[in-house]
Amino acid sequence: MYMRRNMTNRFIGSVASCDIISTGSWYGDLPDGVPKEVKLNRKDYYIEETQHISIKEAISVTYGIKWEHICKPLEGKIESFNTTEYSIEKAQKEYLLELMGRRFSDNIVLYDEDECAVQVQLINTEGQEFIYEFPFDNDMRAMSILFRQILEAPTLLLFDGNREKDRxxxxxxxxxxxxxxxxxxxxxxxxxxxxxxxxxxxxxxxxxxxxxxxxxxxxxxxxxxxxxxxxxxxxxxxxxxxxxxxxxxxxxxxxxxxxxxxxxxxxxxxxxxxxxxxxxxxxxxxxxxxxxxxxxxxxxxxxxxxxxLQSNHTSDRRIYTYCSVYIFKINQELYYRTDRNDIYEGDIVKVPFGSDNAVRTGRVESISYHTRYDVPYDLKRTKFIIDKDLEIIYDTNRYRYDDPYDL
Known part of the structure; x- marks a missing residue:
């Protein structure tokens, strides 16, 4: 674990209060107070949030935000736009403080770089202040997870920055x-x-x-x-x-x-x-x-x-011929398809009917042409005309008007 020292390498005594200030990338909708220009063009800005966790008599998290244009000299910040307080039992709070004191009393290696994502401020029972600054550190992930679980706040950056953005x-x-x-x-x-x-x-x-x-x-x-x-x-x-x-x-x-x-x-x-x-x-x-x-x-x-997912069938630009056929025995019109070019309105035709496809005789009432997207009846469920009724095609008047149910 690498740190930059302000006062002393190691914490001594017992922790009375603790402040954890973490800075990371902002996720989600931007809060009120951020200029409209930044909200509309957020991809052009570096947008960071600051989470200040204070563990004193109570535990609270104060959120801040700052932004800086990638190219132009435009920047701004909101020091504090929201504070959330967390209820926690006294024993749990003392346990967290004890862990912090124990962790920062370990041997540490000094960290000399200026860019640090985390600052930890500890005050012991004697009033002494200890300040540590360091980048996000995965060696402290277990402690970060523990904090998030106890506070039931998965979106906290803490020491590792590996927060859950949301669940x-x-x-x-x-x-x-x-x-x-x-x-x-x-x-x-x-x-x-x-x-x-x-x-x-x-x-x-x-x-x-x-x-x-x-x-x-x-x-x-x-x-x-x-x-x-x-x-x-x-x-x-x-x-x-x-x-x-x-x-x-x-x-x-x-x-x-x-x-x-x-x-x-x-x-x-x-x-x-x-x-x-x-x-x-x-x-x-x-x-x-x-x-x-x-x-x-x-x-x-x-x-x-x-x-x-999308359908994988290729585009179908065919033209389909639909015939409305009046079936004599059932006194009903049904749609049938045909690929023939010699069927016209008024022709007497044989068609399959029913689940057993019994052959019935009918008269073509109308003919229409469609793409697969505007057919009058399901393309794959529409049956085909079997044939013209050649035996009666020259004597259709008797069958049309005398007694069609004799057919």
Whole structure:
């Protein structure tokens, strides 16, 4: 452990009070009092926060903030914008003070650099002051974790700077995919971190089938590994993710048939929910979302998670011919497809009907042409016309008007 000494190398006596001042990068929304220019262009600024932890009769944390432009000579600061007090039992407070005295009475090596992220001020029962300054030190991580656990404050920088920016409580994903210009598919995933469970609920006809599944994963090792993967690879990205939603003025929702809509809601322990609403297309679904689904799919091995990504089918620009056929025996019009060029309105045709595909005779009432996105009935469920009824095609008037139910 390397330190810069102000008074003495080692602490002596018993600690009566303690001040810990840590400085690190600011995360999350900027507080009131920060100029609008800084908030709108924060990527152009170095923004730091200061956490002053005071352990005296009570324990309190006072937050400050300062900013400096990367290129221009623009800077500013707010000395104090928020103070949080923590209730703690007397025995726990004395235990923390004892640990501090014991830690800083160890042999130390002097640290001569000027840039120090942490300053510790100790006052013993004799009124003597001891000041130590040093960079964030992972050798003190165990003590930092202990402080955070006792105070129940995971966002404190303390001695190692390895704070939890915030804790995810739940990740909720809803995907509504387009099927023929209607949001006919609805898939929901809910990952509850506090209960260590994942539920996946899919209801999809997009690929010619309908399925409904709901699974609860209670493998604690798998859940633990999944949390680690998300925290390590996506933690910063998810925490810094800005709320985003489609609007009428946004180009992304001009063409709803592109794929559908994905909604991601992340609930945090402290900050407000993060909400992302975007299009389910390869061009617009962000990398962090694809990686999030990939991590969950790798750990759970649930194939239904493919429904939460964009469709992989190639663009279909074909024109499909639909015929509305009046079926005589059931007195009803149904849609059928055909690839023939010699079928016209008024033709008598044979068509399959029912689950057993019994052959029925009917009359073509109308013919229309569609892309896969505006067909009048599900493309993959629409049956084909079998053939023209050549035996009666030259004597259609009798069958049309006399007694069609005799057919």
């Amino acid at each position: 995810i409580q739940e990740i909720y994903i809803e995907v509504q995919k387009n099927i023929y210009q209607e949001y006919g598919d609805k898939n929901i995933l809910s990952f509850n971190w506090t209960r260590s469970s994942i539920s996946i609920d899919c209801n999809s006809k997009q690929f010619g089938h309908s399925s409904h599944s709901c699974s609860e994963y209670v493998d604690t090792q798998m859940i633990h590994q999944l949390k680690q993967d998300i925290d390590f690879h996506l933690g910063d990205t998810l925490y810094n993710l800005n709320t985003f939603s489609l609007s009428e003025s946004h180009n992304l929702d001009r063409d709803p048939a592109r794929g559908g809509i994905v909604t991601v809601r992340i609930k945090w322990a402290h900050k407000e929910d993060t909400l992302f609403i975007g299009n389910v297309t390869d061009q617009y679904v962000p990398t962090w979302y694809k990686n999030l689904i990939s991590f969950i799919c790798t750990q759970t091995r649930d194939k239904s998670l493919q429904e939460f």
